Amino acid sequence: MNKNKLIILAGPSGVGKGTVENILFADEKLKNILKLSCSATTRKARQNETDGIHYYFISEEDFLKKIENNEFIEWNKHFNNYYGTLYSEIKKINKEGYLPLLEIETVGALNIMKYYNDKNKKNAVISIFLAPPSLDELKTRIKNRGTENQDEIDIRIRKAEEEIAEMDKFIHKIVNDTPEKAAQKIKEIILKEIEEKDE
Numbered sequence: 001m002n003k004n005k006l007i008i009l010a011g012p013s014g015v016g017k018g019t020v021e022n023i024l025f026a027d028e029k030l031k032n033i034l035k036l037s038c039s040a041t042t043r044k045a046r047q048n049e050t051d052g053i054h055y056y057f058i059s060e061e062d063f064l065k066k067i068e069n070n071e072f073i074e075w076n077k078h079f080n081n082y083y084g085t086l087y088s089e090i091k092k093i094n095k096e097g098y099l100p101l102l103e104i105e106t107v108g109a110l111n112i113m114k115y116y117n118d119k120n121k122k123n124a125v126i127s128i129f130l131a132p133p134s135l136d137e138l139k140t141r142i143k144n145r146g147t148e149n150q151d152e153i154d155i156r157i158r159k160a161e162e163e164i165a166e167m168d169k170f171i172h173k174i175v176n177d178t179p180e181k182a183a184q185k186i187k188e189i190i191l192k193e194i195e196e197k198d199e
C-alpha cells in the first residue's frame with residue numbers, strides 16, 4: 001500500500017466536509033490508513049473545538065512569523081483569518097505511517113497541487129472536491145449551522161461560488177447528496193488510489 005501520498009479534501013465552507021470526514025475516520029479500514037492534518041489558524045475556536053485537534057489556534061503574530069520562516073506548505077487568508085498547513089504536520093503524519101488528509105479550501109488546495117507539480121510529484125496528490133447539490137442547498141446549510149452572522153454567511157457564499165468555479169481542477173468531484181454516500185465514494189477512491197498506484 002502506498003502511503004507516500006496526501007489527500008486533499010476541498011470544497012466550500014458548509015458543504016459538509018466535517019461530517020463526511022467523521023464517517024471516513026469511523027471506518028474500520030480507513031482509520032488505520034488516514035490521519036487528519038491539523039491546520040494552523042488565527043480564527044477563534046468555536047465551542048467544541050480543541051486546540052491541536054481541530055486546529056492549532058495561534059495568534060496572527062505567530063502565524064506571520066511562521067510564514068516568514070517558510071513553515072507552511074500552503075496558507076491562505078480567508079474570512080478575515082489566516083489558515084495554513086504546516087510542513088511539520090505532514091511530516092509527522094507520514095512518519096507515523098499514515099496518509100495525511102488535508103481539509104482545506106480551494107486556493108490552498110491549488111497551491112499544494114502546484115507545489116507537488118513543480119517537484120514532478122503530481123501523482124502524490126489525490127485531490128477530491130466535495131460539491132453541494134446546489135448553491136441554494138449550501139446557503140441553507142450554512143444558515144442552519146448557526147455559527148456565523150449574516151455578513152459572514154454572505155462572505156462564505158461568495159467564496160463558495162468562486163470555489164465551485166475551480167472544481168474541474170480536481171481529479172475527483174463528488175456531490176454531497178448525503179454524507180454517507182459521499183464518504184463511501186471517497187473511501188473507494190482512496191483505496192483504489194493507494195493500492196493501484198503502489199510504486
Ligand code: 5GP
Pocket residue numbers: 011012013039040043074075076079083084085103104105107108109
Ligand atoms: P472554518 O473556519 O469553517 O473551520 O474553515 C474555513 C475554511 O478554511 C474551510 O473551507 C476550510 O476547509 C479551510 N481551511 C481549513 N484549514 C485550512 C488550511 O490549512 N489551509 C487552507 N488554505 N484552508 C483551510
